[in-house]
Amino acid sequence: MLHNIALILGTTLMYSTPLIYTALGGVISENSGVVNIGLEGMMVVGAFAGAAVGYFTGNPWIAFMAAGIAGGLFGLLHAIACVTFHADQIVSGIAINFLGPGISLFLSRILFDGATMTRSIDLNNKMPRILNSIFPNENILIEKGYEGTRLFFMNFMNLFLGNRYATVYMAFILVFIVWFVLYKTKLGLRIRAVGEHPKAADTLGVNVAKTRYLAVITSGVFSGFGGAAMSLAIVSNFRPTLISGHGFIALAAMIFGKWKPQGALLACLLFGSAQGLTVFLGQFDFNVSSSILSMLPYILTLVILISFVGKSVAPAADGIPYKK
Amino acid sequence: MIKKFLKLFSNNVFLFTVISIFLGLFIGAIILLAAGFNPLQAYGVMLQGIFGKPKYLSYVIIRSTPLILTGLSIAFAFRTGLFNIGAEGQYIIGSTVAVVVGYFIHLPAILHIPLVIICALIASGFWGGITGFFKARFGVNEVISTIMLNWVALYLQNFLIYTPGFQKPGGEVSYAIQPTASITFLDKWKRSEEGIAWLLDHPFWRDLFKTPINWGFLIAIAVAVLVWFILKHTTLGYRLRAVGFNLYAAEYGGINVKKNMVISMTIAGALSGLAGALQVMGVSHQISLLAAMEGYGFDGIAVSLIGNSTPIGCVFSGLLFGGLKYGGPKMQPAMGAPSEIINIVIGIIVFFIAIPQVIRLILEFGKRKKAEKV
Structure with missing residues (x-):
């Protein structure tokens, strides 16, 4: 039983990770006052760049960075439209959701002989499981002479934490960093000021355009990481259906989490748990309840929204272009 | 009738949309060209594929x-x-x-x-x-x-x-x-x-x-x-x-x-x-x-x-x-050009629709040039 719980918790962590990165991107962008519906497209780009670079270089870290850069470039595009040209931010985001998959698949066809699926990364070149040496799997534990409760505990930790990819831990660290930057540093104060009342911030000498550019590009970088957390860790290649709606779920998680990193984290864990449970129950081969089960977190979210959370209030200047 | 049509055309939103569509196809063509495909042929295949048969x-x-x-x-x-x-x-x-x-x-x-x-x-x-x-x-x-x-x-x-x-x-x-x-x-x-x-x-x-x-x-x-x-x-x-x-x-x-x-x-x-x-x-x-x-x-x-x-x-x-x-x-079977160019084109069209300001700038620039010539 406990063994199963550890497994479910572990899978939850795994599936939440891409959402956490992307939702954090949303948090940063929207706190600076730029709505980012394009998270989905940026995630796709990141997933493709990660998988492609990972395949060609064989180094997951270079691939992960490449994914961030690719996402960041689309963030830059969104920023140019929204900040410099005062675009309708939703429309620009929608454009990115077409451009992201379009360009990814276009390049995939050119680089991989007409296939929309990138070739698989060698399993040794995926994201490493860095804690696996501390919490190894059952066979190694037994070999090492663990037994009884200690064996049980270590096995639990292996399934829950040890067997996880590095991207998982990094996501949690990033949540803390984003929280710290947003609420404990001057930069964070500026970002939030620009999102709440750009005019006031401008009067006090904050460069609104520069701050928003920084926030939107960062949001692209994080979304790119989110995509790569999918294509470099959970699976080992990119395909057209790999990111199907994850960006939108991350967007919802960000709103659900009231535009705060810690709130977004909890919401992402909720959505991740749904996938975790589905995968877990999928082993037992009863399709019917897996559909109903998959539905539950979304219904639960709606219930929570109407009963406890109440009105979700975005940053005051969210979505409004700032003209001097 | 013609007057009405002209009025429609001088309507900014309509004009901007047409320009956005044109720009989308144009930039799409550049991307195709950069990838080593003949854009005219590609768009020709597409048009043939739309209007070629009932x-x-x-x-x-x-x-x-x-x-x-x-x-x-x-x-x-x-x-x-x-x-x-x-x-x-x-x-x-x-x-x-x-x-x-x-x-x-x-x-x-x-x-x-x-x-x-x-x-x-x-x-x-x-x-x-x-x-x-x-x-x-x-x-x-x-x-x-x-x-x-x-x-x-x-x-x-x-x-x-x-x-x-x-x-x-x-x-x-x-x-x-x-x-x-x-x-x-x-x-x-x-x-x-x-x-x-x-x-x-x-x-x-x-x-x-x-x-x-x-x-x-x-x-x-x-x-x-x-x-x-x-x-x-x-x-x-x-x-x-x-x-x-x-x-x-x-x-x-x-x-x-x-x-x-x-x-x-x-x-x-x-x-x-x-x-x-x-x-x-x-x-x-x-x-x-x-x-x-x-x-x-x-x-x-x-x-x-x-x-x-x-x-x-x-x-x-x-x-x-x-x-x-x-x-x-x-385009894909006919000449091997990735058909995803369509999503790119659509994305670019929507992108330009998001930034009418840019199109306005282009139009004004054109007008100024004309004025200079005169």
């Missing part, structure tokens, strides 16, 4: 029908200041209900067809209305509730597919609807001996009837006119637009904002649901297990944006979209 045109129309309706749905909600990302889910509900009613109920066609449509409209209208109600009553952001409801709808359909008595044995699909619920043109006749014989002598019609051409497109056009009429010429439409234009002013003017939000989302939901129902009744006749979202709702967002959120605009941009989506992929 069959192709028919497929374009079939492709456009659901997009026009989901586009209308999103445009309608936009006019009330609501962003309907939920067209996808409302479409699923519409198509699922259409199959359920179309398969389980036996009636003569004259009753069956309206019944299927009405049931789909009610169910998907309700599905959309939930979002409006949550927003009006609990202040739940419609973006998040529609995203949630999309997934609920998707899993609901997948759940129903596995229901015994509904699942077609041996496949992850439902049974097909009864022939009486089909709106495909002359569905029975064209497969009868008499029909086959007649079509053999008339190659144009034979080609056309090879496709599941159906009443859906005409219904979509009629609905677009209806939506235009509601928005422009009824009190309801006036109220809805007032809420979208300025929520507080509308409230001050005595308009019940909350009620109108629910109404707007209900109608938007019904429009997307109709798209799903018509698709089932005219083209697919069944539903299958969904591994991912099909994208009618998301494409509808772009259709609505390119159509400037007007009903007539949605019809044309829906056709444009249908043409690109049907003709575009033909």
